[in-house]
Amino acid sequence: MTVLDTEVLVIGSGAGGATTAARLAEAGRSVLVVEEGAWVPAEATVPFSLEEMVAKYRHRGGAAALGSPAVAYAEGSCVGGSTEINSGLWHRLPDHLAEDWRRTYAIDEFTAPTLERYAEEMEATIGVSSLPGPPPVSSAILADGATKLGWESTEFPRVFRYAPDGSGVKQTMTRTMLPRATAAGAVVQPRCRIKRLTFAGGRVTGARAVLTHDDGATETVQLRADHVFVCGGAIQSPALLQRSGIRRGIGNGLKLHPTIKVAARFPFPVDHDDVPMHRIIEFAPYLTIGGSASRRGQVALALAESGAPYQEALADWESVAVYYAAIRSEGSGRVIAVPGFEAPIVTYRLTPGDLSRLARGLIHLGEALLAAGATELYPSVIDGGVVHDVQGLGQWWDAVTPARANLMTVHLTSSIRIGENAELAGADSFGRIRNVANLRVNDASLLPEGPGVNPQAAIMTVAARNADHFLATS
Numbered sequence: 001m002t003v004l005d006t007e008v009l010v011i012g013s014g015a016g017g018a019t020t021a022a023r024l025a026e027a028g029r030s031v032l033v034v035e036e037g038a039w040v041p042a043e044a045t046v047p048f049s050l051e052e053m054v055a056k057y058r059h060r061g062g063a064a065a066l067g068s069p070a071v072a073y074a075e076g077s078c079v080g081g082s083t084e085i086n087s088g089l090w091h092r093l094p095d096h097l098a099e100d101w102r103r104t105y106a107i108d109e110f111t112a113p114t115l116e117r118y119a120e121e122m123e124a125t126i127g128v129s130s131l132p133g134p135p136p137v138s139s140a141i142l143a144d145g146a147t148k149l150g151w152e153s154t155e156f157p158r159v160f161r162y163a164p165d166g167s168g169v170k171q172t173m174t175r176t177m178l179p180r181a182t183a184a185g186a187v188v189q190p191r192c193r194i195k196r197l198t199f200a201g202g203r204v205t206g207a208r209a210v211l212t213h214d215d216g217a218t219e220t221v222q223l224r225a226d227h228v229f230v231c232g233g234a235i236q237s238p239a240l241l242q243r244s245g246i247r248r249g250i251g252n253g254l255k256l257h258p259t260i261k262v263a264a265r266f267p268f269p270v271d272h273d274d275v276p277m278h279r280i281i282e283f284a285p286y287l288t289i290g291g292s293a294s295r296r297g298q299v300a301l302a303l304a305e306s307g308a309p310y311q312e313a314l315a316d317w318e319s320v321a322v323y324y325a326a327i328r329s330e331g332s333g334r335v336i337a338v339p340g341f342e343a344p345i346v347t348y349r350l351t352p353g354d355l356s357r358l359a360r361g362l363i364h365l366g367e368a369l370l371a372a373g374a375t376e377l378y379p380s381v382i383d384g385g386v387v388h389d390v391q392g393l394g395q396w397w398d399a400v401t402p403a404r405a406n407l408m409t410v411h412l413t414s415s416i417r418i419g420e421n422a423e424l425a426g427a428d429s430f431g432r433i434r435n436v437a438n439l440r441v442n443d444a445s446l447l448p449e450g451p452g453v454n455p456q457a458a459i460m461t462v463a464a465r466n467a468d469h470f471l472a473t474s
């Protein structure tokens with residue numbers, strides 16, 4: 001069996017893993033990053049296309065948290081993780097949440113000034129900016145609808161660098177942190193799935209992995225490391241720890257931002273290459289309204305989710321775009337690794353309050369889209385009713401039921417929470433797993449609750465902070 005030695009093993013190369021690897025390698029540590037997915041150059045696939053789903057998504061995009069209703073979710077699985085497929089919208093963790101989490105979970109060194117310092121550094125490092133010119137039509141629709149209703153909206157900055165001609169390039173991990181890590185000597189090994197961690201004498205000694213070669217042949221590899229960072233994301237990290245026999249505080253408390261959609265038809269063409277940068281924040285942080293990827297495939301899916309005849313709208317898909325209302329949920333879920341199966345079972349229990357907030361969100365979304373000139377609204381609710389005017393929106397109140405609502409999410413967090421409150425948190429204030437001194441988690445799993453905003457900024461901020469703590473103490 002092949003045996004590889006490293007000082008620090010980083011499992012997963014997404015927002016958390018790439019940030020960890022760059023920071024440790026630049027501080028002179030020997031780092032090996034292993035990533036289950038392939039290395040697909042960022043420019044090899046068209047953003048939000050079917051090819052991208054095939055090449056870069058886990059299970060090609062199809063997964064669901066079981067519940068009533070189930071919530072479909074998506075994760076990246078490629079070098080760079082979900083940052084390669086996301087929309088790049090950037091929102092710092094709100095100060096009031098950081099303070100709330102610090103108190104509730106007893107998190108050391110989690111003050112607003114500390115987090116702000118790291119957030120600023122991340123922004124300067126990867127490049128966060130606003131559009132250099134006017135927004136595309138699909139984005140302006142949200143701003144326009146909000147203005148007409150007297151609601152607050154804003155353009156979110158993104159992890160983009162823009163050229164003078166206005167064209168932008170998303171600053172994914174394969175374009176930012178991973179090149180920094182490799183320039184400082186880190187090695188990135190794609191197509192290497194960690195099956196389980198290995199232990200001796202109360203310490204983690206490394207991991208057992210399966211490496212897939214270019215010809216499809218697989219090989220079992222033993223990795224030996226002085227320190228291990230698990231950064232597989234909020235679903236895969238707890239599943240790996242459970243497979244490795246670590247269960248206390250691992251996998252419960254999963255949070256997600258459930259999202260309900262509307263496919264909106266306009267009497268004018270709408271752009272489809274990018275996602276809207278505007279958000280309606282009138283009802284934030286518990287309810288946010290925004291726009292989704294709207295290529296033909298996504299439009300078809302969103303139209304079909306209403307259960308209404310959609311052929312005519314689909315034929316006119318260039319005038320249709322998909323929008324959503326996302327909530328900060330009171331419910332929570334679990335990740336459960338099942339012996340003998342590769343994928344864990346994921347469950348999520350929405351509360352009646354969550355469903356009621358989703359119904360309210362759907363109606364506010366409809367109001368904004370109608371105000372912006374939409375003529376037909378198809379909700380992601382089976383037989384929810386196609387709406388043409390404000391009077392029609394009332395029927396959606398009773399339609400958002402467990403049996404009829406089609407929900408999805410791309411924000412998954414909180415399955416291994418940080419803090420000194422061991423009753424609530426599976427890791428300590430800096431992501432260390434209790435009773436295994438040299439094992440840390442450093443990804444979305446650590447955020448103690450759903451942030452109510454796009455999570456990448458908070459994940460990278462916390463990951464950089466935790467990496468510095470490691471450097472200072474190990």
Ligand SMILES: Cc1cc2nc3c(=O)[nH]c(=O)nc-3n(C[C@H](O)[C@H](O)[C@H](O)COP(=O)(O)OP(=O)(O)OC[C@H]3O[C@@H](n4cnc5c(N)ncnc54)[C@H](O)[C@@H]3O)c2cc1C
Pocket residue numbers: 011012013014015016017034035036037074075076077078079080081082083085086087088089090091192193194195231232233234236237240410411412442443444445453454455456457459
């Ligand atoms: C479609 C989509 C759109 C999004 N849009 C936004 C947005 O606009 N703004 C925002 O802030 N957030 C957005 N997000 C969420 C954001 O991208 C994630 O929250 C963030 O990337 C999570 O970081 P992470 O390090 O926890 O996990 P990931 O970035 O998901 O990285 C985890 C990596 O670990 C690998 N891995 C897992 N298990 C193993 C194993 N056993 N062995 C080896 N490798 C393993 C995975 O293959 C994956 O590549 C979006 C997500 C998606 C899917």
